[in-house]
């Protein structure tokens with residue numbers, strides 16, 4: 001709703017009220033329409049200020065309402081009516097003015113903001129465009145070039161930047177509403193024509209067409225199949241080339257197409273998934289709301305390889321002091337050069353309010369005795385990690401939280417060698433750890449609510465999307481990746497080339513196909529994990545089966561040929577040299593694949609992109625159903641957030657579990673059955689019991705899956 005009050009000096013104050021972000025729900029829109037009418041009719045009112053309750057102007061349209069029928073007054077005529085009012089209307093912006101919130105402000109005659117306010121038109125991130133006149137008014141106010149940037153990226157900007165761009169008229173460090181009230185009194189009675197943005201011409205550079213073509217090309221390349229950024233450019237072309245009324249018609253038509261697209265639903269689901277995962281819970285009943293984490297001010301990181309360095313930077317960026325330990329002198333010397341430079345770069349990029357914490361480098365594990373939390377980030381080797389944990393247990397006090405940045409090893413085994421297993425949790429970062437948004441917080445069977453809460457809070461402080469997961473091999477992300485990678489290798493055995501597999505996945509929307517990604521991360525990484533699992537290495541027979549299941553030794557053989565990927569200039573592709581970035585097809589790989597197939601009596605066949613996608617993606621999704629069944633993830637949103645934020649799953653496809661729902665669970669089941677029939681020696685293709693149960697239950701939407709997940713799970717940890 002919106003409240004109305006009359007202040008001394010003939011000012012009407014309209015306050016939007018819909019906590020927590022004063023989203024423009026039907027009730028709020030109705031409230032605005034009614035209160036604006038009241039101000040208009042009241043002869044004692046000469047001017048109007050619109051603000052939001054609790055220091056937040058408006059977070060835009062109420063996204064939750066998008067799923068249902070449109071009720072209440074629509075935004076477009078409401079904003080038109082405000083613009084047409086013949087008494088000055090000022091938007092007093094505190095907190096946020098986003099999406100429809102900023103569009104409402106653009107319909108006002110003046111905009112005044114607090115210096116800490118954030119403004120933006122993030123609709124594109126929800127698969128939409130600013131369709132309450134945003135694509136037509138903003139470019140008329142700040143020019144086409146700046147509007148293209150803001151609307152196609154959806155980025156939030158500071159009040160200072162908004163002032164510079166001309167979106168704001170004034171910025172204040174004190175109360176924005178008070179300033180707006182004073183200001184509006186001072187402009188009462190002045191002409192308003194030039195303040196009505198819809199009546200202005202759109203400032204454009206001389207060569208509008210070439211600018212729009214250039215931006216369209218950039219957007220298409222960046223968006224990897226997403227529709228909304230393209231529609232944003234089309235709407236802005238209309239703003240630059242058509243009168244306002246026709247521009248609005250174009251905006252409306254484009255919005256109608258987007259609004260009903262699967263992509264908008266997927267992106268809105270991704271928005272809420274990101275928030276759902278913050279609300280973790282454990283089977284004990286402990287959850288985000290009833291558990292208190294510790295506030296960490298001093299932490300340590302053990303191991304300063306690529307991951308450890310990134311973690312040190314991520315921690316220091318929160319302002320805490322960090323002890324960075326590396327026992328190998330050469331590695332320590334390199335890290336103590338590299339880490340401060342990384343920190344400086346990242347702090348500059350983020351324009352931080354808090355100065356970064358102090359980092360102390362040491363080769364002595366004893367130096368972590370005073371810290372409150374330790375993150376071990378040594379090599380992915382259980383014996384080594386156990387050794388470090390034993391050492392930590394003797395060096396640190398019994399109240400120190402001990403975390404491991406393992407990507408899939410048993411956290412409970414590590415907890416068992418410590419004095420306080422309840423204070424042990426996994427913190428699985430993704431490379432580069434100071435940049436990547438995802439953090440898997442691995443809850444072992446003995447992890448206490450306090451330990452989980454501390455790790456989740458710390459993740460949030462580092463700006464991560466933290467997802468609590470259960471303790472199983474590979475946790476959630478890497479466990480699902482395994483059948484995906486396995487299928488990619490099988491497809492090579494059967495006749496595909498690395499390029500064909502990568503192209504199908506990139507066309508789907510992944511930034512990189514599996515083989516390009518493997519070259520980037522290094523083929524030795526997976527090889528070492530497989531060696532640790534006894535699947536490869538000296539003494540292991542190079543056959544195509546392991547423990548009665550199909551196995552492809554292809555990646556082992558490529559790695560053992562010294563082709564480690566980009567770092568050696570050769571992997572699944574060839575590069576210009578070690579460290580090269582541009583992948584080119586390598587005749588060596590094709591000859592190698594032919595020889596391999598001949599050696600194993602395999603006859604190459606032509607494989608369609610559809611089969612590549614089905615086999616890779618449905619195998620991954622199937623494992624997601626197993627994970628849900630075993631409660632290693634609390635819900636499909638958790639898996640989807642992990643894949644969107646950590647594994648490059650295209651956001652406009654929501655995540656693997658959401659995608660399964662969009663494809664149709666029945667279809668996914670049928671194709672898995674088909675592929676399992678053709679490959680009975682691949683257990684990962686055998687449809688999950690949960691998937692079968694969901695299909696038998698009428699394929700409910702993803703939000704209802706929890707009702708079908710077996711309550712008497714064997715391994716329940718979440």
Ligand SMILES: CC/C=C/CC(=O)SCCNC(=O)CCNC(=O)[C@H](O)C(C)(C)COP(=O)(O)OP(=O)(O)OC[C@H]1O[C@@H](n2cnc3c(N)ncnc32)[C@H](O)[C@@H]1OP(=O)(O)O
Pocket residue numbers: 020021023059060061062063064075096098099100101122123126128129130131132272275276
């Ligand atoms: C005709 C159609 C026109 C569409 C135009 C639009 O306006 S589309 C919407 C554009 N607006 C946005 O995209 C803003 C989305 N919100 C945010 O970016 C952030 O929530 C925030 C406003 C920057 C606040 O961030 P903060 O970290 O402080 O809080 P949360 O993100 O955790 O949000 C708190 C709760 O509020 C819910 N919520 C936020 N925005 C909206 C919204 N626009 N509609 C509905 N609900 C919203 C959010 O889901 C959180 O809810 P919980 O239940 O507490 O999880």
